[in-house]
Amino acid sequence: MNAILQTQKLTHIYSAGTPFERVALDAVDFTAYRGEYLGIIGHTGSGKSTLIQHFNGLLRPASGQVLFEGRDIWASKEHTRTVRFQVGLVFQYPEYQLFEETVYRDIAFGPKNMRLDGKEIDRRVRKAAEFVGLKPDVLDKSPFELSGGQKRRVAIAGVIAMEPKVLVLDEPTAGLDPVGVSSILSNIHDYHVANNATVILVSHSMEEVARSVDRLVVVSDALIPLEGTPEYVFSHDAELKSMGLSVPQITRVFHHLREMGVNIDPSVYTIGQAKAVILAALGRKGAV
């Protein structure tokens, strides 16, 4: 597979040289591959937010390197700036960064900073709004009249409009209702498919990552102790628990069933898989 974003021995220290000094990342090696849908999970304060802020050069590593398409993102000032547009980062609660008079102008902020021409900006704004499910008549409204969920969509559209090759989202569904959660996740998936973009989803909800990602990276205590496919990561039940994380609810149910002596495959992490496995098991029983 072809790596698009890599960190090598990445270390970050907050408040270096004061009594509040804290190592947030300790020689972390991380790789994201082109076109994959990657999940990053970790407990609050594990270093996951620090890690993603290195991806587009918002934070400068204390030591180690961040490579985008094989080149150090700190190679030159211009290069860092280009990388900012290629690696789009959506922060937690991004609705608090809206500032423009209209939704349209807020979404256009990123593309305008890229110095695109007016026609291209217009195309991107409309496309991005469509991706996140905003109707065209919302574009002329003030972002401050919208509901919380709508504001969140505007903020995400503001990053998507830059058409980044890598889209990083920090807890994009925090504080939304279940309908909002699945609709935003499917919007993100649409962007992933349509542009063959790499998507990195940061979350602490196992259910959320379980249903969308191809690969999982676990961040804990400034390190990456575990990574791999969801099946692989979720089979390390005890380790996840010791890091203050857990497996998806449905996986827990299956682990429990197995402990109770039911002959069933426990490597299940979505409801759909669970249905198939249970039906298969029942089918076997029926045959007996």
Added chain:
Amino acid sequence: MALRDITLGQYFPGNTVVHRMDPRSKLIFVVLFIIALFLARFLVTYGIMVITLALCILLSRVKLSIILKGMKPVLLIIVITAILNLFYTPGEPIAQFWIFRISREGIWSAFFMVLRIIMLITCTFLLTYTTSPILLTDGLEKLMGPLKAVRVPVHELSMMMSIALRFIPTLIEETDKIMSAQRARGADFDTGNLMQKARALVPLLVPLFISAFRRADELAIAMECRCYHGGEGRTRLRQLRYRRSDISAIILSVLLCVLVGVLARFGL
């Protein structure tokens, strides 16, 4: 440099005699120390002040490098004061070139003036480094208590101060976050001329103000929910109590004032 790295008259937690002292006695000590500092005249009295301050620094275990770092912003004032005193003090000239004349008195006065400013800053730094802002406002409120008699809204003032202090780190963090978010969309806060820089602040200031208003509103509601109705009959979580170290510190500072005052009369 991240915004959060800024030290801003900041508190460094610790557990020394100085840290544990009552904020009121520390405030009194600092005020009396400053008075003594202005009474001091020459080598002996300044010597006493330097020794006292050195002892305080030792007791508080605040690193000298931190104090020196805090001195940086006032360096210019110190240098200008030194130069003005050096050249504009009349007296017995010891060096002369062109229109500049340096007198013996000028050297002394420049030296003492610089020493005075450094000690003034150091002792106030020592106060804020070793006292948490909340305790400091509590101490101020108590000390200003008598002013209530002349209708000064002491409680309201100190509540405002506590809230302001409480929100400084929050707002710094918020600024940091919004700046990062706008940078991620290509905002550039560092380059360009003055006009461009001012315009670049709009994407930062609008969200910051909105969030400050929102927080203020939420805090007001939360306080009302807990039946806050001003200072009348309000008890405190942290009761301030003078202990032996506090009383000795106050006595010591009064003695320091008297001693320096008397010695200065004799021109020492």
